[in-house]
Amino acid sequence: MFLINSFEIIGTIAFAISGALIGIEKKLDLFGVMFLAITTAVGGGIFRDIIIGNTPPTAFINPASCVISIATALITFYFYKKLHKLKNIIVISDALGLGVFTAVGANTAVTHEMNYAFIVVSMGLITGVGGGILRDVFVKDIPFVFRKEIYAVASILGALCFFFTYNYLSEAMSLYISFIVTFIIRILSMIYNLNLPVPQNKENSSAM
Amino acid sequence: MFLINSFEIIGTIAFAISGALIGIEKKLDLFGVMFLAITTAVGGGIFRDIIIGNTPPTAFINPASCVISIATALITFYFYKKLHKLKNIIVISDALGLGVFTAVGANTAVTHEMNYAFIVVSMGLITGVGGGILRDVFVKDIPFVFRKEIYAVASILGALCFFFTYNYLSEAMSLYISFIVTFIIRILSMIYNLNLPVPQNKENSSAM
Amino acid sequence: MFLINSFEIIGTIAFAISGALIGIEKKLDLFGVMFLAITTAVGGGIFRDIIIGNTPPTAFINPASCVISIATALITFYFYKKLHKLKNIIVISDALGLGVFTAVGANTAVTHEMNYAFIVVSMGLITGVGGGILRDVFVKDIPFVFRKEIYAVASILGALCFFFTYNYLSEAMSLYISFIVTFIIRILSMIYNLNLPVPQNKENSSAM
Numbered sequence: 001m002f003l004i005n006s007f008e009i010i011g012t013i014a015f016a017i018s019g020a021l022i023g024i025e026k027k028l029d030l031f032g033v034m035f036l037a038i039t040t041a042v043g044g045g046i047f048r049d050i051i052i053g054n055t056p057p058t059a060f061i062n063p064a065s066c067v068i069s070i071a072t073a074l075i076t077f078y079f080y081k082k083l084h085k086l087k088n089i090i091v092i093s094d095a096l097g098l099g100v101f102t103a104v105g106a107n108t109a110v111t112h113e114m115n116y117a118f119i120v121v122s123m124g125l126i127t128g129v130g131g132g133i134l135r136d137v138f139v140k141d142i143p144f145v146f147r148k149e150i151y152a153v154a155s156i157l158g159a160l161c162f163f164f165t166y167n168y169l170s171e172a173m174s175l176y177i178s179f180i181v182t183f184i185i186r187i188l189s190m191i192y193n194l195n196l197p198v199p200q201n202k203e204n205s206s207a208m
Numbered sequence: 209m210f211l212i213n214s215f216e217i218i219g220t221i222a223f224a225i226s227g228a229l230i231g232i233e234k235k236l237d238l239f240g241v242m243f244l245a246i247t248t249a250v251g252g253g254i255f256r257d258i259i260i261g262n263t264p265p266t267a268f269i270n271p272a273s274c275v276i277s278i279a280t281a282l283i284t285f286y287f288y289k290k291l292h293k294l295k296n297i298i299v300i301s302d303a304l305g306l307g308v309f310t311a312v313g314a315n316t317a318v319t320h321e322m323n324y325a326f327i328v329v330s331m332g333l334i335t336g337v338g339g340g341i342l343r344d345v346f347v348k349d350i351p352f353v354f355r356k357e358i359y360a361v362a363s364i365l366g367a368l369c370f371f372f373t374y375n376y377l378s379e380a381m382s383l384y385i386s387f388i389v390t391f392i393i394r395i396l397s398m399i400y401n402l403n404l405p406v407p408q409n410k411e412n413s414s415a416m
Numbered sequence: 417m418f419l420i421n422s423f424e425i426i427g428t429i430a431f432a433i434s435g436a437l438i439g440i441e442k443k444l445d446l447f448g449v450m451f452l453a454i455t456t457a458v459g460g461g462i463f464r465d466i467i468i469g470n471t472p473p474t475a476f477i478n479p480a481s482c483v484i485s486i487a488t489a490l491i492t493f494y495f496y497k498k499l500h501k502l503k504n505i506i507v508i509s510d511a512l513g514l515g516v517f518t519a520v521g522a523n524t525a526v527t528h529e530m531n532y533a534f535i536v537v538s539m540g541l542i543t544g545v546g547g548g549i550l551r552d553v554f555v556k557d558i559p560f561v562f563r564k565e566i567y568a569v570a571s572i573l574g575a576l577c578f579f580f581t582y583n584y585l586s587e588a589m590s591l592y593i594s595f596i597v598t599f600i601i602r603i604l605s606m607i608y609n610l611n612l613p614v615p616q617n618k619e620n621s622s623a624m
């Protein structure tokens with residue numbers, strides 16, 4: 001599980017950077033930037049733990065992810081002008097994070113003996129995208145994940161892979177497959193600029 | 209309970225349509241539209257279950273409502289231009305949904321042995337209007353239910369009817385009374401265009 | 417604990433007034449104004465109870481705070497034009513509320529045998545500022561607490577004082593210290609107009 005743990009740290013950092021950058025863009029103060037970094041990095045996992053009744057959520061008992069997020073937020077706050085050069089690294093790290101959080105979330109459902117397809121996929125998805133949704137709600141953006149690119153779909157497909165393999169393979173193997181499928185779909189969707197269909201209304205007149 | 213179950217399905221469809229239509233209006237992609245439909249239809253029940261400690265929430269264990277919501281969202285996504293003709297049906301179905309979710313929510317509190325007036329009414333109200341609040345928060349609208357018409361009030365009065373009758377009548381009878389009271393108040397408020405009072409400030413200068 | 421209980425009532429009223437005033441400013445109807453008052457006053461405590469698994473949250477079992485919030489909202493709704501004269505009283509009451517909610521929240525973590533620094537501080541902070549965050553999300557403002565003044569920081573430092581003293585002093589004494597530290601820092605930050613650093617970007621071009 002060493003790789004999974006490493007990817008989890010990389011993903012936490014990437015998610016925290018995305019939260020901190022949006023906080024900076026919205027001119028929040030240092031607390032706001034740190035709060036948004038933490039929310040983005042651990043919000044999905046907290047939400048998942050509340051839903052499955054695993055209280056208090058892991059993020060509160062083991063604050064490692066929060067500490068990493070705070071450190072990341074501080075560095076981002078003071079050096080964000082230099083982060084442009086790292087744009088590709090951040091995008092790839094974000095995809096790593098999506099993959100690993102999806103895999104870990106799906107696995108959490110199973111280890112709590114909730115092994116229906118629907119709840120396994122839901123927990124993978126919520127762990128993967130929940131933090132980003134909270135981040136966007138806090139700064140008054142319509143959540144990114146509702147609007148474009150294959151982001152949630154990558155998470156759903158990755159979680160499904162976990163569900164279909166964990167009965168036959170070792171836990172670690174299923175985690176890796178789920179992670180890799182999510183990661184590759186996410187990266188491919190960016191390379192080929194794939195999007196889900198959007199409504200064809202030219203004007204809002206069609207809305208009721 | 210056959211009628212209650214039927215109304216629950218009708219209400220789920222109506223709530224999912226309202227979520228999907230707002231998603232389409234806000235130009236979300238297909239995932240966003242589906243997510244918003246699910247949120248609107250089952251968000252109130254999930255929130256209620258988290259509050260009373262019934263985890264994982266029913267919607268995750270029995271995904272029938274989510275499946276109905278997804279199917280509804282898909283149909284709405286591809287045929288929403290034809291939905292204008294159904295406007296009255298959708299409005300009536302929404303009132304059916306408000307009534308049945310209120311009754312079921314109030315009953316859920318009682319079946320979990322929380323039989324104080326305040327919590328019974330709160331659970332009816334949250335089940336009835338919580339999904340719509342979440343939907344509006346996700347798309348950056350101030351929740352509809354805070355702004356106009358007798359919507360929440362119908363739910364509160366319906367839940368109160370459940371509270372005052374369930375000790376004396378059968379469960380089914382209390383559910384029907386709660387449902388009917390909520391439904392009728394909601395429909396009457398639309399027919400006669402009843403609204404709650406709003407503040408009389410002509411300008412914002414009065415706000416602190 | 418008489419003083420703590422008194423301060424809790426004063427803080428509840430102050431938080432409810434702040435919620436009601438923002439609801440009035442945003443032209444919500446009477447239900448919306450009451451809902452926002454309740455959310456602001458008890459939202460932080462509900463969120464804290466859900467996180468530590470204390471379900472149903474205290475606010476639903478003992479509705480005293482909700483009743484106080486509703487009464488406060490009604491009075492505010494009909495007499496808010498006269499509230500200008502009370503501006504200083506409201507600001508001081510809000511600081512009292514922040515202090516007492518922080519102390520009570522930190523104590524709640526400890527009484528549920530969660531006595532790590534991180535969770536004690538988190539629960540103090542969430543109880544103190546969670547309601548205000550929810551209030552701002554509902555009316556589409558970026559949460560106040562993310563943007564300016566020493567608000568969250570006062571709560572964090574007060575909760576830390578609770579954590580470092582509760583092993584050595586009586587519960588009441590720790591509560592008072594936590595309360596007083598939070599209150600004084602908050603008041604001083606307003607008197608001297610202290611703020612956290614904000615990002616130095618003159619334009620948004622730096623955001624990714």
